[in-house]
Amino acid sequence: MARSDKLYSVAAIFDKPDGIIHAAEKVKDAGYKQFDVNTSYPIHGMDNAMGLSSSKVGYVTLAAGLFGGTFILLFMWWTLAESYPLFIGGKPFFSLPAFFPITFETSILFGAVATFIALITVFFKLPYNNHPLHDTNYMKRVSVDKYGIYILAEDEKFDKDEIIELFKSLGASSIELIYLPKEEKYGMLQPKFMLFLLVVIVGISGATYFTLNKLMYMTPFNWMEYQDKSNPQESSLFFADKRSMRTPVEGTVARGFIPYPYKGIAYPKEVLSNPTLPSKEILKLGKEKYLTFCSPCHGDYGEGTSRLNGQFPTGPTQHSDKVRNYKDGMLYHIITNGQNSMPAYDKQISRKERWAIVDYIRVLQRAKNAKKSDLVEIKKESSTNGQ
Numbered sequence: 001m002a003r004s005d006k007l008y009s010v011a012a013i014f015d016k017p018d019g020i021i022h023a024a025e026k027v028k029d030a031g032y033k034q035f036d037v038n039t040s041y042p043i044h045g046m047d048n049a050m051g052l053s054s055s056k057v058g059y060v061t062l063a064a065g066l067f068g069g070t071f072i073l074l075f076m077w078w079t080l081a082e083s084y085p086l087f088i089g090g091k092p093f094f095s096l097p098a099f100f101p102i103t104f105e106t107s108i109l110f111g112a113v114a115t116f117i118a119l120i121t122v123f124f125k126l127p128y129n130n131h132p133l134h135d136t137n138y139m140k141r142v143s144v145d146k147y148g149i150y151i152l153a154e155d156e157k158f159d160k161d162e163i164i165e166l167f168k169s170l171g172a173s174s175i176e177l178i179y180l181p182k183e184e185k186y187g188m189l190q191p192k193f194m195l196f197l198l199v200v201i202v203g204i205s206g207a208t209y210f211t212l213n214k215l216m217y218m219t220p221f222n223w224m225e226y227q228d229k230s231n232p233q234e235s236s237l238f239f240a241d242k243r244s245m246r247t248p249v250e251g252t253v254a255r256g257f258i259p260y261p262y263k264g265i266a267y268p269k270e271v272l273s274n275p276t277l278p279s280k281e282i283l284k285l286g287k288e289k290y291l292t293f294c295s296p297c298h299g300d301y302g303e304g305t306s307r308l309n310g311q312f313p314t315g316p317t318q319h320s321d322k323v324r325n326y327k328d329g330m331l332y333h334i335i336t337n338g339q340n341s342m343p344a345y346d347k348q349i350s351r352k353e354r355w356a357i358v359d360y361i362r363v364l365q366r367a368k369n370a371k372k373s374d375l376v377e378i379k380k381e382s383s384t385n386g387q
C-alpha cells in the first residue's frame with residue numbers, strides 16, 4: 001500500500017523469545033509507554049515484562065449493563081404500573097420479582113452489545129480499516145517465526161535515533177521504520193465499498209423475501225396474525241363501548257351451565273340448601289377456589305385484609321356475627337350475584353365450586369371462633385421420650 005512520509009513507529013525484530021522478553025522489559029524500563037509486541041504465539045510472562053495493566057473494556061461492559069438494567073426496570077414500571085396498569089391476580093402493579101429475569105437479560109444484552117461496539121470502534125479504531133502494520137516486512141516476519149517490538153511515534157519520549165540505538169544494543173536482528181499509509185482513514189466509506197454493501201443487503205433481503213413469501217408461503221408472510229377475531233384486551237370498532245371482550249348475550253345459556261334464577265341482593269325466599277358434604281376433597285377444592293377468587297379482597301383467612309392496596313374496596317370480614325349467621329344459601333347467593341361493589345362470580349366459578357367455597361368459609365369461621373368443646377384432647381404418650 002502507498003505510504004506517506006509520516007513516521008508511524010520504529011520496529012525491531014528479534015530471533016529468540018528470550019530476546020523479545022528482555023527487549024520488552026528494557027523498553028518499559030527506559031520509560032516508553034506507547035509500544036507493543038507482536039509474536040506468532042502467546043509468550044508467558046509477556047504481560048509482566050511489558051507492564052500491561054488489565055483491560056479497560058470491563059468498565060464499558062459494567063456501565064452499559066447498569067444502564068440497560070435501570071432502563072428496562074423504568075420501562076417496565078412505566079408500561080405496567082404507569083401508562084397501562086393491568087390488574088393480574090391481585091399482584092402489585094410494580095411486581096419486582098417478576099421483573100428480575102428481564103432485567104437480568106437486558107443488562108447482559110446491553111453489556112455484550114456495548115462491549116462489542118466499544119471493541120471495534122474505540123479499541124480497534126474502526127473507521128481506520130487498515131492497520132499501519134499491515135503489509136509490512138515486519139508483520140510478515142513476526143507472523144511466521146520471528147518476534148517483534150515497535151515503539152509508536154506518538155510516545156512522549158519518541159526519538160528515532162535513540163530508539164534505533166536502544167534496539168541495536170538489545171541485540172535486534174533487524175530494524176524497520178514504518179510509515180503511515182496514505183489517506184486511508186475512511187476506507188470503509190468509499191463508494192465502491194458502499195455499493196458492495198448495498199448489493200449484499202438488497203440481495204439477501206430480496207432472496208429471503210422471495211423464498212419465504214413466494215416459494216414457501218410461511219411466517220411472517222402467511223398473514224396469520226390478521227384474523228377476523230378479537231384478541232384479549234383489544235379494542236373493538238364494532239361495539240359502541242369499544243370493548244371486544246363481551247359478557248354472554250342476555251338470555252343465552254352456555255352448554256353445561258345452569259342459570260341462577262334469583263336476581264338482586266335480597267336472599268331468595270326459597271331455601272337454597274347446600275348440596276355438598278364437606279368432605280376432605282370438597283374442602284380442598286373450596287380452599288383452592290377461595291384463595292384464587294376471594295382472598296385478594298377478603299384476605300387469606302377471610303379477615304377482611306385485602307392485598308389489593310386500595311385498588312378495590314376491601315371486602316369485609318367473614319367472621320362478623322352477620323356473616324356467621326348467614327345461611328349457606330345466602331353465602332352462595334352473594335358469590336353468585338355479587339353484592340353492591342363485589343362482582344358476581346357465576347360466570348367464573350362453577351356451582352360445585354361455589355358450594356365448596358361456602359364449606360371452606362365455614363371452616364375458616366369455625367377455626368377463628370373455636371369453642372372449648374371444639375378442642376380435641378390429645379393424650380400425652382408417656383413412654384415416647386424415654387424418661
Ligand code: HEC
Pocket residue numbers: 290293294295296297298312313314315316317320322323331334335339340341342343345357361
Ligand atoms: C374484588 C374484591 C372482592 C372479591 C374478589 C370478592 N369480594 Fe366479597 N365483597 C367485596 C366487597 C367490597 C364486599 C362488600 C360489598 C358491600 O358493600 O355490600 C364484599 C362482600 C362479601 C360478603 C358479604 C359480607 C357482608 O358483611 O355483608 C361475602 C359473604 C363475600 N363478599 C364473600 C366473598 C366470596 C366467597 C368471594 C370469592 C368467591 C368474594 N367475596 C370475592 C369484595 C370482594
